[in-house]
Amino acid sequence: MxxxxxxxxxxxxxxxxxxxxxxxxxxxxxxxxxxxxxxxxxxxxxxxxxxxxxxxxxxxxxxxxxxxxxxxxxxxxxxxxxxxxxxxxxxxxxxxxxSLGVNVFFELNKQLAKMMNTLEQYNISLEEIHHTKKLDAPSGTAITLAEGIIENSNKKNWELEKITSEENIPITAIRTPDVPGTHTVTYSSDIDTIDIKHTAHNRxxxxxxxxxxxxxxxxxxxxxxxxxxxxxx
Structure with missing residues (x-):
């Protein structure tokens, strides 16, 4: 082509x-x-x-x-x-x-959101880490992950850093040199924590x-x- x-x-x-x-x-x-x-x-x-x-x-x-x-x-x-x-x-x-792996990760994220939706003792959060030259925050990938959770749970929206409603998903955006992209979805309770994570090693x-x-x-x-x-x- x-x-x-x-x-x-x-x-x-x-x-x-x-x-x-x-x-x-x-x-x-x-x-x-x-x-x-x-x-x-x-x-x-x-x-x-x-x-x-x-x-x-x-x-x-x-x-x-x-x-x-x-x-x-x-x-x-x-x-x-x-x-x-x-x-x-x-x-x-x-x-x-x-990324082929990230698109599989998107599907895994949706399935996990469905399974966790009735477990009210877990709090959900997202974290994304990228290189310092990335222009937008949060990353488009983090937004896609948040949207996948919203589609499959009772969450209503996402917010950057601090949340104003428990119905929303907090996203933390970190900028550090030479990181292609790391995304983590966390479900945390007083008893345990479940993380799913995708780490890009290069572009x-x-x-x-x-x-x-x-x-x-x-x-x-x-x-x-x-x-x-x-x-x-």
Whole structure:
């Protein structure tokens, strides 16, 4: 495939390595200021910044180029992109985290939330740790985990750091140098504690998942998720 990399930071460079290893060609590499013709690509991978993601994605859809996005912090416009994609018969995947292991972790998190929902003696919390250059907090992955719990429990919302209601899930966001991403879901009582945790050792897992998603989306139309890519549904 001919791939456009919309966002050529650390993730973009890691994706480039994986894509080339898998026999693909990188035809566009942009960090936001360059001009380019998106129609030269078979598929686009967006790992840009929140202020650029919407324009990148809509440009791809308008030109019928399948696009996957791992950029977080722009999701207030997600439904607009879904509507545009359906209207233009485009192809789109958004994931807060493309790591194959994390997407399995998302499913495990949902199942655990169902099992713990009736055990009122347990308090739930989330913690995420990332490198200091990460722009948003909490991470998109932590938000996805919180949403998975909310869908399968009596929790109503999430809050960063301190909670104002027991119906909400507290998320702690820690920034420290050179941490690709660690997420922990904790159920704690006076008697014991249950933790499930995912630790990324490097960015290769994110990059591999993004390329696999791009391969899967090629020649398709519609709005999908990593659950579709990995057949987890």
């Amino acid at each position: 001919k791939i456009a990399l919309l966002g050529y930071g650390r993730m973009g460079k890691e994706i480039e390595k994986i894509a080339l290893q898998r026999g693909h060609e990188i035809v566009i590499k942009t960090s936001g200021k360059e001009t380019y013709d998106i129609t030269t690509a078979n598929v686009a991978i967006d790992f840009s910044v929140p202020s650029s993601a919407y324009n990148n994605i809509s440009n791809c859809i308008n030109h019928k180029v399948p696009v996957i996005s791992g950029t977080t912090g722009w999701l207030e416009k997600y439904n607009e992109i879904v509507d545009l994609c359906n209207d233009k018969k485009g192809a789109f995947i958004y994931a807060s985290n493309f 290769q897992g994110f990059a591999l998942g993004a390329v696999i998603a791009a391969e899967w989306l090629h020649n398709k139309t519609g709005v999908y998720t990593m659950r579709d890519v990995l057949n987890l549904g």
